[in-house]
Amino acid sequence: MVNSEEIDIKQVWQVLATVSDPEIPVLPITDLGIVKAVFLEDGILHVQITPTYSGCPAGDVILFDVQAALMAAGFENAVVENVIFPAWTTDDITPVGKQLLENYGIAPPVNRYLSNIDLEKITVPCPRCKSNNTSLVSAFGSTACKALFKCNDCLEPFDYFKCH
Amino acid sequence: MFANDYNDSVNLLLFLADTNLIMSQRLAEWCGKGPTLELDIALTNIALDYLGQGRLFYQQAASEISGVTSEDSLAYFRDADQYLNLQLSELPNGHWGQTVLKVYLLAEWQQIVYSRLLALSDEQFLKKAASKAIKETKYHLQWSSQWMLRLSNGTDESFSKMQQAINHIWPYVHELKQVPSYAENVLSQLQLEEQFSKNVSATLDQTKLVLPAHFVFNAKGMYGIHTEQLSYILAEMQVIQRNHPNLTW
Numbered sequence: 181m182v183n184s185e186e187i188d189i190k191q192v193w194q195v196l197a198t199v200s201d202p203e204i205p206v207l208p209i210t211d212l213g214i215v216k217a218v219f220l221e222d223g224i225l226h227v228q229i230t231p232t233y234s235g236c237p238a239g240d241v242i243l244f245d246v247q248a249a250l251m252a253a254g255f256e257n258a259v260v261e262n263v264i265f266p267a268w269t270t271d272d273i274t275p276v277g278k279q280l281l282e283n284y285g286i287a288p289p290v291n292r293y294l295s296n297i298d299l300e301k302i303t304v305p306c307p308r309c310k311s312n313n314t315s316l317v318s319a320f321g322s323t324a325c326k327a328l329f330k331c332n333d334c335l336e337p338f339d340y341f342k343c344h
Numbered sequence: 345m346f347a348n349d350y351n352d353s354v355n356l357l358l359f360l361a362d363t364n365l366i367m368s369q370r371l372a373e374w375c376g377k378g379p380t381l382e383l384d385i386a387l388t389n390i391a392l393d394y395l396g397q398g399r400l401f402y403q404q405a406a407s408e409i410s411g412v413t414s415e416d417s418l419a420y421f422r423d424a425d426q427y428l429n430l431q432l433s434e435l436p437n438g439h440w441g442q443t444v445l446k447v448y449l450l451a452e453w454q455q456i457v458y459s460r461l462l463a464l465s466d467e468q469f470l471k472k473a474a475s476k477a478i479k480e481t482k483y484h485l486q487w488s489s490q491w492m493l494r495l496s497n498g499t500d501e502s503f504s505k506m507q508q509a510i511n512h513i514w515p516y517v518h519e520l521k522q523v524p525s526y527a528e529n530v531l532s533q534l535q536l537e538e539q540f541s542k543n544v545s546a547t548l549d550q551t552k553l554v555l556p557a558h559f560v561f562n563a564k565g566m567y568g569i570h571t572e573q574l575s576y577i578l579a580e581m582q583v584i585q586r587n588h589p590n591l592t593w
Contacts (some may be wrong), residue, residue, distance in 0.1 A: 322385070
């Protein structure tokens with residue numbers, strides 16, 4: 181167990197970077213941008229996590245995974261909290277996170293937070309062949325945070341992470 | 345006329361939570377039955393958003409009620425006359441057009457209500473929840489209004505089905521323009537009524553749909569008065585917890 185005097189916040193962030201969203205296993209939660217804060221209060225380690233979508237079924241799993249990862253690293257008394265404000269936005273995804281999404285085959289958000297949500301009017305490059313010749317199949321994809329697109333050049337369907 | 349043991353703050357939270365939960369439960373009936381796989385998934389995703397928003401409001405309500413109360417006890421152990429949801433949310437899905445119309449009307453309503461809550465101070469829970477929820481509502485509104493236009497301006501049959509949906513649903517729309525007594529210090533009756541009518545007209549004006557004339561039905565779901573439909577929804581939703589209290593997955 182790590183004594184509270186010895187807690188190194190940087191090390192905590194490193195542990196958090198080993199936890200990923202179960203829906204997007206390649207993306208650490210630190211790059212998804214849902215770790216709001218890590219701090220010590222009266223010797224107790226607090227980690228604040230914010231949900232992406234209010235109904236996201238991965239939310240509870242992530243809180244559990246964070247607690248488990250911290251315990252395994254010796255941070256046994258960490259308080260893992262769910263906070264909803266300020267609300268998470270896709271702007272909180274790091275540049276590395278966006279690259280990881282694209283490598284995984286999910287097109288990252290093309291605009292800033294809710295700047296243009298009309299999915300029929302935006303241009304989403306295909307994450308596979310990089311063509312801009314793509315079209316919307318459905319505004320809601322395999323999860324609430326994604327829409328379904330298809331590439332008209334390489335003909336592959338793909339997920340698009342919606343601006344949120 | 346309306347009395348329960350809760351204060352205004354809790355009743356407003358229950359009004360928002362119940363409307364979301366019942367809407368979610370209704371939409372979930374489409375699961376596996378959507379016209380296409382993509383639309384099936386879209387509706388269940390929207391239902392999940394409603395469920396998530398409902399949970400936010402239930403959790404806060406439970407924390408403001410004294411005694412042993414949880415989000416689950418509020419959802420599973422209250423009877424129909426204790427539910428404060430808008431009657432619109434409990435109406436049967438009907439055909440695809442009617443479901444689209446329900447989602448559209450609720451999205452317009454939530455957009456206005458949540459926008460209003462964003463004007464509260466940062467410390468207030470309602471502002472925090474609204475800032476989360478309104479982003480989801482924007483997608484519901486975009487999706488449902490596009491379907492409204494597609495069906496209304498589509499074939500003769502799709503138009504007549506939308507008209508049929510309007511005729512059936514419209515009497516319940518009056519309630520969406522009413523601010524319940526317990527929300528009067530947060531929402532403005534005048535603003536809600538004006539904004540809702542204006543926004544809905546902007547969409548309907550792009551269609552040839554005709555609104556039923558001179559017909560106002562004074563629905564009072566927000567005061568616990570419901571159609572018979574709600575009891576059936578609750579029976580199905582609550583049966584497991586009522587038969588096996590505290591059962592968990």
